Amino acid sequence: MLTRRHIRVKVMQSIYALHQEKxxxxxxxxxxxxxxxNxxxxxxxxxxxxxxxxxxRSQQMHTLSQNKFIRNENYSHPLFFENEVLQQIISDEALSEAISEEKFSWHAHDEYVNILYNRILQSDLYTKQASLEKDFKTDKLFLVNLYMDVIATDEQLFDFLSDKEITWSDDFPVINTIIIKLLKSLEKEKETNFLPPLFKDESDKEFGIELLRKSVLNDEQFHQYLVEKTPQWDADRIAEIDAILIKMGITEFLKFPSIPVxxxxxxxxxxxxxxxxxxSSVFxxxxLDTLSRDFTEEGKLKKIGRGLL
Structure with a gap:
């Protein structure tokens, strides 16, 4: 789930936060x-x-449509409660348990669920889907397009979740990509793991903490390398994020022998x-390119395995 680039971004943010502390x-x-x-x-x-x-929400509306006192076909939204793919998602026991254990609950935010639900019903996508022949493939395509075009692009949803957790604003695009990829992979009558691991393997799990620790503990030495390679620059004029990224790169050059240059x-x-x-990217x-060549000439760059230089 977490790529190493995403982990690097989180380490960058942690180092930046450290620099703001006395x-x-x-x-x-x-x-x-x-x-x-986490x-x-x-x-x-x-x-x-x-x-x-x-x-x-769709079930509630369908129940209302069946009420003999307020029977109204406009309350029934079969594209939701009859959607085979959606039923596959909600019937997964492991996912249901994880949702129930999460501290955040949509039940406490019904008003926003209703707003989003109505926005979906009013979308062109929903209108077009109603005219298509219903099967698993069209149900899946509907959810994929719905997520990409309506949910993932909803600025109100982004702002709402960003207010709930400070780190979610950066995580939102990554998780959206993961969910879209998951939806596209779903197949009828095939078991799906709706709870992918947070880290690809143990090395990825340890990578972030190691990168943070080694970058911070070697900051003075690596800062000197940066100063030596930018003699025409006043160190204070180098953007703080740029300096952090360069020193993180130096850390990987010298302290992570398995990561290719x-x-x-x-x-x-x-x-x-x-x-x-x-x-900044060009700078x-x-x-980093100059430093990698210098480290190689000085024998400081020691990478393990083929093609790592």
């Missing part, structure tokens, strides 16, 4: 980083729980494009 507390920041990574999984559960909340270069250039200034690429 008294650095690495242990506390490690705990925050771990909580931030919160990514919580957001996944919350957004999957949104499907359940929308389904329950090219991977480190590409990752921090891409992160800079999203989180720093327009010219960071130039400094």
């Amino acid at each position: 008294n650095h507390n690495l242990q506390r920041e490690e705990a925050f980083l771990q909580a931030s990574m 919160n990514t999984y919580s957001l996944y559960i919350v957004l999957m729980g949104l499907w359940v909340a929308l389904y329950e 090219k991977v480190t270069l590409n990752e921090y250039v891409e992160i800079a494009k999203e989180y720093s200034t327009p010219k 960071i690429n130039g400094i």
